[in-house]
Amino acid sequence: MKCALVGSRYFGALVFETLRKEEGLEFSCVVAPAADDRLALAAQAAGVTVHVLETPRFVPEEAIAPGTDLILAAHTHARITNEALARARLGGVGYHPSLLPRHRGIAAVEWTILEGDPIAGGSVYHLADGWDAGSIAAQDWCFVQKGETARDLWERALAPMGLALLSKVAHHARLNNELPAFAQDPRFATKAPMIKKSIVLSEGSDTTTVSVVATVSGADRQGIVSSIAERAKRYQANWTASRLARAAGEFAGMVHFEVAPENADAFVQALKGLEAGGLQLVVTKSSAAQVSTTHRVLDLHLVGDDRVGIVSSLTGMLTARSISIETMQTEVIRSSAEGKSTFKITAQLLVPASVRSEALEQELGSLANEMMLDIALGDKGLSKA
Numbered sequence: 001m002k003c004a005l006v007g008s009r010y011f012g013a014l015v016f017e018t019l020r021k022e023e024g025l026e027f028s029c030v031v032a033p034a035a036d037d038r039l040a041l042a043a044q045a046a047g048v049t050v051h052v053l054e055t056p057r058f059v060p061e062e063a064i065a066p067g068t069d070l071i072l073a074a075h076t077h078a079r080i081t082n083e084a085l086a087r088a089r090l091g092g093v094g095y096h097p098s099l100l101p102r103h104r105g106i107a108a109v110e111w112t113i114l115e116g117d118p119i120a121g122g123s124v125y126h127l128a129d130g131w132d133a134g135s136i137a138a139q140d141w142c143f144v145q146k147g148e149t150a151r152d153l154w155e156r157a158l159a160p161m162g163l164a165l166l167s168k169v170a171h172h173a174r175l176n177n178e179l180p181a182f183a184q185d186p187r188f189a190t191k192a193p194m195i196k197k198s199i200v201l202s203e204g205s206d207t208t209t210v211s212v213v214a215t216v217s218g219a220d221r222q223g224i225v226s227s228i229a230e231r232a233k234r235y236q237a238n239w240t241a242s243r244l245a246r247a248a249g250e251f252a253g254m255v256h257f258e259v260a261p262e263n264a265d266a267f268v269q270a271l272k273g274l275e276a277g278g279l280q281l282v283v284t285k286s287s288a289a290q291v292s293t294t295h296r297v298l299d300l301h302l303v304g305d306d307r308v309g310i311v312s313s314l315t316g317m318l319t320a321r322s323i324s325i326e327t328m329q330t331e332v333i334r335s336s337a338e339g340k341s342t343f344k345i346t347a348q349l350l351v352p353a354s355v356r357s358e359a360l361e362q363e364l365g366s367l368a369n370e371m372m373l374d375i376a377l378g379d380k381g382l383s384k385a
Contacts, residue, residue, distance in 0.1 A: 001174040002028040004064050004088065005039070007074035011159055012039035015074040015166055020046060022167065024174050029065040033078070059084045070173050072166055073127060077106060080127050090179055092127040093137050093169055095162040097154065098192065100125055100139070101184040104132040105192035109150040109158060112192075114344075120144050120153060122161040124169045126181060133189075135181035137172075138165045209258040211286050212237065214271050218279035220251040227274060232257055235267035241327065251279075256327070295350050297326070298360075302345040310343055317363060324350040 005016055005027055012032070016039060019025055030043035031051045043050045051063040061083035064071065071080060071092030085092050098108035099121035105111070112120045121141035126134035142157040173179055216228070225244065232239050237259035244253035259267050268283050275281055302314070311330065318325065328347040351360065 001069045001170075002026055002065075002067055003170065004029050004031065004068045004071045004092075005043075005074060006031040006059055006063075006071060006076045006078065006080060006092075006094075007039050008033050008037050009075055010038060011075040011162065012037075013042045014159070014163055015072065016042050016046075016048075018163055019072075019167060019170060020048075022171070025170060028068045029063070031059055031063045031076075031078075033076075053078060061087060064088060070170065070179075071127065072170065074162070074166060085127060090173055090177075093124050093134075093166075093179065094127050095166055096123045096125060096132050097158040097162060099123060099141060100132055100136060101186060101189035103190055103192035106194045108192045109154050110192070111190075112144065113148070113150045113153065118144055120158060122158055122165055124162075124165045125184075126179065131191075133184060133186075135183050137169045137180045137182075140165060208261070209238070210261050210264040212257040212259055212264065212268060212271075213254065213284050214257070215254045215282040216274070216279055217250070217252040220246050220249050224251055224279070225253075227277070228255060228271070231267065231270040231274075235259060235263040235270065237263070237267050241329070295352055298349045298351050300345070300347045300349055302347075303343070311345070314345070318349065321355055321360070321363070322352050323355065323360075326350050 001024060003019065003025060005012065005019075007013075007015060007030075016027065016030065020027055027043070027046075027048045029049045029051055030039060031053065032040035032043070033053050033056050034040065035050070035052050040050050040052065049065060053059065053063070056078055059076075059078050059080040061081065064084045064087035066087070068088045070090045071085065071088045073080065073092060073094030076094070080092055080094075096104075096108060097120075098104075098112060099119070100123040102117075103111050109120075119141055120143075121139060123136055124138045125132060125136050128134035140161050142161065144153060145156075148156070169179065214228070216224070218224075229239065231237075237257040240256050240258050242253060242255040244255075245251075257267070264285055268285055271283050272281055302310075315325065326348040328345065331344045
């Protein structure tokens with residue numbers, strides 16, 4: 001059976017080197033975005049015809065060699081035209097690193113991490129009209145490890161899974177002269193567009209709770225986190241944020257709780273009771289009532305290509321306008337697929353009433369332009385539409 005491979009980079013080259021060794025399979029041609037792409041170089045070294053795309057957006061009919069039985073797509077962002085698909089007797093299939101129809105789009109692995117999915121997967125689907133909407137030929141799944149980045153997940157599980165699934169489908173096509181096809185259920189479709197750099201600013205929720213922050217340290221032992229959580233449950237304290245770590249036999253962490261005013265003092269004392277077990281604690285509390293009526297709370301979310309100076313530029317602008325940062329969390333998400341790193345900030349700001357929302361939006365807009373970011377205001381999170 002003759003296959004045409006449309007792809008690029010590491011994954012495309014991996015599929016090429018693996019499948020060309022499989023008995024009964026040969027490559028009629030390889031389609032790559034550039035002559036020096038890793039896939040193109042591997043094909044040239046093996047003596048396989050390479051078609052370099054004039055435009056990275058689509059694969060034309062002439063790119064597919066006559067006599068091709070099946071087109072395989074492995075890490076390509078180019079749309080394979082209907083005319084090109086018609087050149088292959090069995091059509092074409094591609095690998096998508098998600099459990100389709102979930103996360104249709106160019107940044108499936110990144111959105112798997114951003115959405116906090118506990119389970120990820122891969123799909124080999126029929127290339128057809130629609131964005132990753134063709135029938136499924138094969139699927140598999142895996143767990144997402146805690147703290148895993150998009151790059152980690154891709155390299156650990158999704159790239160090897162894709163290789164195995166494409167091999168399985170190609171093998172089935174060779175033996176059975178047809179491809180499995182199971183329709184996607186559109187009820188579960190979500191979109192995973194390219195992560196656009198954006199800043200999102202929104203009004204924070206009013207609250208009548210008391211914030212309790214506990215800093216804990218001591219010799220690591222089983223049950224520390226469980227003991228803290230049990231006390232929080234007892235006094236109906238909401239565990240809102242935490243940073244916990246274990247290293248060299250020691251445990252350290254900081255936990256932010258929100259608790260009803262009538263339970264706050266008792267909850268603080270219950271936490272301090274952990275000191276009897278050998279832990280060291282510093283517990284502080286602050287009431288929402290202590291926030292001046294001349295200030296308001298805003299939530300800010302920023303996502304953009306990682307670069308030096310994002311935090312300093314943002315905090316410098318906020319400080320100059322007497323805007324305090326109540327909480328801030330940062331994260332770097334690495335993508336092997338795009339070769340880029342994405343930087344994410346989630347923060348809660350305390351903004352003086354004298355700073356008008358329109359003026360703040362304009363300042364953030366100027367900052368976004370300087371940092372080559374897009375800006376969106378008024379939502380709680382990033383738009384996935």
